[in-house]
Amino acid sequence: MEQNGALAARFTEHRPHLLAVAQRLLGPTGEADDAVQEAWLRLQRAYASGDPEIENLGGWLTTVVARLSLNLLRARRTHPEDPADEDRDAPPSDEPGPEEQALTADAMGPALLVVLDTLAPAERLAFVLHDVFGLPFDEIAPIVERSVPATRQLASRARRRVRGGGPTTEADVTRRREVVEAFLAASRNGDFGALLAVLDPDVVLRADPVAVSMAATNAGRGAPDLQPEASGADAVARVFAGRARAARPALLDGEPGLAFALRGRTMSLFRITVEDGRITAVDLVADPEAIAATDVVFT
The missing domain is CATH 1.10.10.10 (Winged helix-like DNA-binding domain superfamily/Winged helix DNA-binding domain)
Incomplete structure (x- = not known):
């Protein structure tokens, strides 16, 4: 009981900040209060399960609230008819204190x-x-x-x-899509020079653990040797030269990228960051949960 009281006291210290984060992300709705309350419940479960001591409690709680809020925002996009914002102009259920008011003064x-x-x-x-x-x-x-x-x-x-x-204007999206399509064509054709032309000299390639595992499994069938991270245009071009044949252009959360689908199921995503007409980052995503949380529209 004493330990629970101490934990509650520590959580209470961070609560104004957590509510400010949730309200910035979600607006002053009941969802913000729910996200903070869920963070408290998850904290209780973490300690009850005997998890190691959380060194940075504020950071841990902020991450939990942010992830919960992100899921709620995505749900709003998926179900826009949900009345999530009807009480936007209503005051929060708890009366904010001075610190909370300072943190959220212009947020609302x-x-x-x-x-x-x-x-x-x-x-x-x-x-x-x-x-x-x-x-x-x-x-x-x-x-x-x-x-x-x-x-x-x-x-x-x-x-x-x-x-x-x-x-972002339609012209901006069109230009980024053109860069992505040029990257795909160069990759399929094994045109190393064309790949270098669309890649920023300091481009970074990152692959999640599932993508790395899939590449290792397919290594015998000519798949590239994929590491969790590679940097530099030459290194990234070597990974993609002659590859990505099954990938297709797609909008990933509205941004131009590539996706690979098998029998109607999206298996991997290529999140591509374009700045000033060149690709500065490629993120290979194969984690099923991350794919499920992404709005994928093939173009």
């Missing part, structure tokens, strides 16, 4: 909420956690299941829109 502005609602869930989370709460990109990247460069790009796009730069 209707204009900002309207702009945030135009962002994709991952963009919204990357922007809020980094620009508002100062979380580094290497801590945000695992939450949104992107590489650090791709996460930085998410926040950059969101920042431009929030600051009045407007949403």
Whole structure:
């Protein structure tokens, strides 16, 4: 009982911050309170199961609330008819204290909420956690299941829109799609020079553990030797030269990329970050949960 009381006291210290994060991401709705309450329940379960001591409790709780909020934002996109925002103008169920008010003073502005609602869930989370709460990109990247460069790009796009730069234009998407399609054609044709032409000199390739395992399993059938990470245009071009024959252009959460499907089931994703006409990052995703959480539209 005493241990539970101590744990509750520690959680209470972080609660204003956690509620501020949830409200920034979700708006001042009951969902924000639910996310914070679920974080408390998960913390209790973690200690009850005998998990090792959590060294950075604030960071752990922030990550939990952020992931819960991301799932709720994705659910809104999937089921837009859900009345998640009907009580947006209603006050939170708990009366905020001075610290909480300071953290969320401008978070509830209707204009900002309207702009945030135009962002994709991952963009919204990357922007809020980094620009508002100062979380580094290497801590945000695992939450949104992107590489650090791709996460930085998410926040950059969101920042431009929030600051009045407007949403990404159709021309921007078209140009990035052209770069992705040029990369796919060069890869299929084994055109090493063409690959180098579309890859940034400092391009980074990252593959999740499932993708690495799949490549190892298919090594005998000519699949490339895939490592969790490779950097530099030459190294990345060698991985893809003559490969990706079964991949198809697709929009991944609205962004141009590639996807591979087998018998109607999406097996892997190629998240491609394009900056200034060149590819700066390629993230290979084969984890089923990450794929299921992605809106994939073949083009």
